Amino acid sequence: MxxxxxxxxxxxxxxxxxxxxxxxxxxxxxxxCCAVATFLAAAGIFAVLGAPLPGALEVVVYAGAIxxxxxxxxxxxxxxxxxxxxxxxxxxxxxxxxxxxxxxxFALIGADPTVRTPLPAAVAxxxxxxxxxxxxxxxxxxxxxxxxxxxxxxxxxxxxxxRPADxxxxxxLAAGKEGQSA
Amino acid sequence: xxxxxxxxxLFPLAGAVFQAAFxxxxxxxxSGLAAxxxxxxxxxxxxxxxxxxxxxxRHVGFGQWFAFDxxxxxxxxxxxxxxxxxxVMVTFVALLIHLYSTVYMRHDKAYARYFxxxxxxxxxxxxxxxxxxxxxxxxxxxxxxxxxxxxxxxxHEKLANVDAGRKAxxxxxxxxxxxxxxxxxxxxxxxxxSASELAARAGTLSPGMATAVALLFVFAxxxxxxxxxxSSWLPDAMAxxxxxSALIHAATMVTAGVYLLMRLEPLxxxxxAAGATASLxxxxxALYGAVCALGQRDVKRIxxxxxxxxxxxxxxxxxxxxxxGAFFHLQAHAFFKSLLFMCxxxxxxxxxxxxxxxxxxxxxxxxxxxxxxxxxxxxxxxxxxxxxxxxxxxxxxxxxxxxxxxxxxxxxxVLGVVAAFVTxxxxxRMVFVAFFAEPDQPARPDHDPAIARxxxxxxxxxxxxxxxxxxxxxxxxxxxxxxxxxxAGTATPIPPEVEAAELFVASLDAFLALAGLGLAxxxxxxxxxxxxxxxxxxxxxxxxxxxxRRSLAGPYxxxxxxxxxxxxxxxxxxxxxxxxxxxxxxxAALRRLGSGRVSASLTxxxxxxAAMLLWLALRLA
Amino acid sequence: MxxxxxxxxxxxxxxxxxxxxxxxxxxxxxxxLVGVEFMLTAACIxxxxxxxxxxxxxxxxxxxxxxxxxxxxAAVGLALxxxxxxxxxxxxADDYNRLGGRP
Numbered sequence: 001m002x003x004x005x006x007x008x009x010x011x012x013x014x015x016x017x018x019x020x021x022x023x024x025x026x027x028x029x030x031x032x033c034c035a036v037a038t039f040l041a042a043a044g045i046f047a048v049l050g051a052p053l054p055g056a057l058e059v060v061v062y063a064g065a066i067x068x069x070x071x072x073x074x075x076x077x078x079x080x081x082x083x084x085x086x087x088x089x090x091x092x093x094x095x096x097x098x099x100x101x102x103x104x105x106f107a108l109i110g111a112d113p114t115v116r117t118p119l120p121a122a123v124a125x126x127x128x129x130x131x132x133x134x135x136x137x138x139x140x141x142x143x144x145x146x147x148x149x150x151x152x153x154x155x156x157x158x159x160x161x162x163r164p165a166d167x168x169x170x171x172x173l174a175a176g177k178e179g180q181s182a
Numbered sequence: 183x184x185x186x187x188x189x190x191x192l193f194p195l196a197g198a199v200f201q202a203a204f205x206x207x208x209x210x211x212x213s214g215l216a217a218x219x220x221x222x223x224x225x226x227x228x229x230x231x232x233x234x235x236x237x238x239x240r241h242v243g244f245g246q247w248f249a250f251d252x253x254x255x256x257x258x259x260x261x262x263x264x265x266x267x268x269x270v271m272v273t274f275v276a277l278l279i280h281l282y283s284t285v286y287m288r289h290d291k292a293y294a295r296y297f298x299x300x301x302x303x304x305x306x307x308x309x310x311x312x313x314x315x316x317x318x319x320x321x322x323x324x325x326x327x328x329x330x331x332x333x334x335x336x337x338h339e340k341l342a343n344v345d346a347g348r349k350a351x352x353x354x355x356x357x358x359x360x361x362x363x364x365x366x367x368x369x370x371x372x373x374x375x376s377a378s379e380l381a382a383r384a385g386t387l388s389p390g391m392a393t394a395v396a397l398l399f400v401f402a403x404x405x406x407x408x409x410x411x412x413s414s415w416l417p418d419a420m421a422x423x424x425x426x427s428a429l430i431h432a433a434t435m436v437t438a439g440v441y442l443l444m445r446l447e448p449l450x451x452x453x454x455a456a457g458a459t460a461s462l463x464x465x466x467x468a469l470y471g472a473v474c475a476l477g478q479r480d481v482k483r484i485x486x487x488x489x490x491x492x493x494x495x496x497x498x499x500x501x502x503x504x505x506x507g508a509f510f511h512l513q514a515h516a517f518f519k520s521l522l523f524m525c526x527x528x529x530x531x532x533x534x535x536x537x538x539x540x541x542x543x544x545x546x547x548x549x550x551x552x553x554x555x556x557x558x559x560x561x562x563x564x565x566x567x568x569x570x571x572x573x574x575x576x577x578x579x580x581x582x583x584x585x586x587x588x589x590x591x592x593x594x595x596v597l598g599v600v601a602a603f604v605t606x607x608x609x610x611r612m613v614f615v616a617f618f619a620e621p622d623q624p625a626r627p628d629h630d631p632a633i634a635r636x637x638x639x640x641x642x643x644x645x646x647x648x649x650x651x652x653x654x655x656x657x658x659x660x661x662x663x664x665x666x667x668x669x670a671g672t673a674t675p676i677p678p679e680v681e682a683a684e685l686f687v688a689s690l691d692a693f694l695a696l697a698g699l700g701l702a703x704x705x706x707x708x709x710x711x712x713x714x715x716x717x718x719x720x721x722x723x724x725x726x727x728x729x730x731r732r733s734l735a736g737p738y739x740x741x742x743x744x745x746x747x748x749x750x751x752x753x754x755x756x757x758x759x760x761x762x763x764x765x766x767x768x769x770a771a772l773r774r775l776g777s778g779r780v781s782a783s784l785t786x787x788x789x790x791x792a793a794m795l796l797w798l799a800l801r802l803a
Numbered sequence: 804m805x806x807x808x809x810x811x812x813x814x815x816x817x818x819x820x821x822x823x824x825x826x827x828x829x830x831x832x833x834x835x836l837v838g839v840e841f842m843l844t845a846a847c848i849x850x851x852x853x854x855x856x857x858x859x860x861x862x863x864x865x866x867x868x869x870x871x872x873x874x875x876x877a878a879v880g881l882a883l884x885x886x887x888x889x890x891x892x893x894x895x896a897d898d899y900n901r902l903g904g905r906p
Contacts, residue, residue, distance in 0.1 A: 004804035012814045019818055019841055023825035028833045035837050042844050046866070048804070049811070051851045054866045058847075061870050066840065066877045073881045074833060077888050086828055093785055094827040097792045098820040104795035105816040109809050111802045118805040119855050124863060132860045133867065140864075144871040151875035155882035161889075778903025780896040784835065785827045 015041035026082040039063040053126040190227035197301035205294025214284030217297035225273035232266035260314035268311040283425040303329035316375040334422040346421040353415040357405015364398035381448040396456030403439030420482040424527030433516035440496040457501040458590040464497025465594035472604035477720020502582040511575035518563035518647040536625035539616040547617040559644040565609040574651035581683040606698020614706040656684035811852035819845035
């Protein structure tokens, strides 16, 4: 067991533990904090697996931006702790399906002999990854950027407070009528 | 001859159709007279036909009814002297009853329906009287059963009347099972079933088969003629109008069973066990009917049990193979019993629908002396006082039993003798209580003059009840027996032992009748102020009806209720409803998948992914 | 390091399962979105492991692209949640069911 291997197993344990905790928390803030821990562990795993750029981006984008956004929305909306634990009946079907998925995946993993070879210890430089991205996969990059732009526009529109006399919303219609009679 | 017979059958049928179509448009009188005219036409045709009849029977055919492999049925008529006399008697009594009905039913609104059924009944009874082919006879047999049902339940607004009609129909139906079974056996043996066929070929049947067929016909006759064990429908059938009781349940339909046995006498000759059964059961029924009549208060029920008893005597004679003796008693009984029933109808109307004899009394006799004379003639004939018709005819049946060899007939004779004594007793009980007593609570009288007019058609019957006996006197009186001579060529002649027994029986009978009269006078004369006993065992017909209700009708009703509630509702309906509910539940469960809930969609996605991975894993493994 | 690829894939599978349960069993929209993020992260781990195993950088590029997509999806999902709450709704996924038929 090399040091990197031990680090990988340690980070995997942290990852899975934090994910399990996040899935079972009733308080949304607690859950999001556990999720942050999960993503930090995932970033560590990326780094151990020789992918420093995805690891850095994971910290910056995922843990830093997305989860902060989650916290921001939770506090904006004032979401409360869930009143009670998840009833047992709701866990049956997801549990069965998760078990089926795991069984299938383990069977697939176990069926292939080529995945048993130990991984080499290598690191990919960010420049090399960047070259691959903008060289071979430039179309995907452009598409993701358009997607991000569309998401930005949608979020702007959806999050906008309704104007007072906008006749397309019921509140606006009522407000407009009030404004006219006043 | 063919036309005359056809006319005889068609007159009442046309009358019935006419009544059904136009009867309600005519007035009551016109409708009644039209019905009576139809029967009068039939009577004229019957007289014309019988006058041209020789000793040899005439076979008249009206064509084939249907035929297929193994069975052929035709509208064939065996017109011999027995049939001729029967047709004359039926139409004569029916004519008098029609005339009586026009006055009796004067207040009823449904007169058209009444006369239609009455004419239809005469038609079917003539079919029974004349038919040769036994399936054709069965058509008449069922037809009179239906008309009886319709007429017993004539006043159908009261449910009890309908129940009585249904009971009569169902009980005679049980007897008809015997008829159909016998028909099946005969058709299997000969290919078709007719009385003349049987007369010719009865000997070719094996003794077992002949006995079986004969016993089945005897059972059918028991049902139609209200003998034990199928007798309890007749007292309840008194729910119908009184002229119906007079026609159907005194003179014609209840004698149809005996008539059948008379027509099938060649068969009974080769099956002596059946004849013995008929005689023994007939005598037992005679005693049963007489004893039960002693416990009745309702005048019509007394006469009903009396009919059961007297028809038993006819069975006694028919079982001995004496066709003319049985026929003699049949005719005499028709005359005096229909006379008694019609007098009972007058009594009932004169006392404002009061049936209880213990509420009629001396007043009735003083108000309507003619009625008393008529009733007394009938009662004397019924009790077999010498020299009425009943005396000679009943004496003849008892002589048949005494003279016939065999222990069954000896027992039957003893039963018949005891019944004769009881008959005289109950008849004179009825006469003394209804016409001589002074009741504590008499019925209110009705002085409608129409009631007295109803007596007019009854005088010919009273005359016949008194003198008809001289048509067939026993040998020791040395007067020519006209009936025996007339039927001599047609039926088996009387054995000489019967003639020897007749003197003994005649004296015994006279003694018994007078003894009964004496005892009745001692018990029921007005000075003793006879009071009715409480309703008991005798009134209920010795519990026969209750026995049937408990042992047959009760379990059947429970089985029907179980099949209705347990099987039809719970199993069949319940199964269909459960299937519908199951489909509905299944669709409700499936509907939740398409509810638009995000969780459902996510779960479905996850499930699909899991399924695909599993499939992939299975393919590679 | 002597970690076989199968272990990396197993870790990814377990994280995927946990994310699946979180997404399907929880009612709150926040938790559903968290579950989806877990599942996407599991996919990223698998991609990176494969890239290391076969010496190919395409896997790392794919992981970056997936992260971009996840960001866009989280933004739009949360914007929808805010919009729904502002219209008087709740934060429960079961209450947004008007696309379903009447029972």
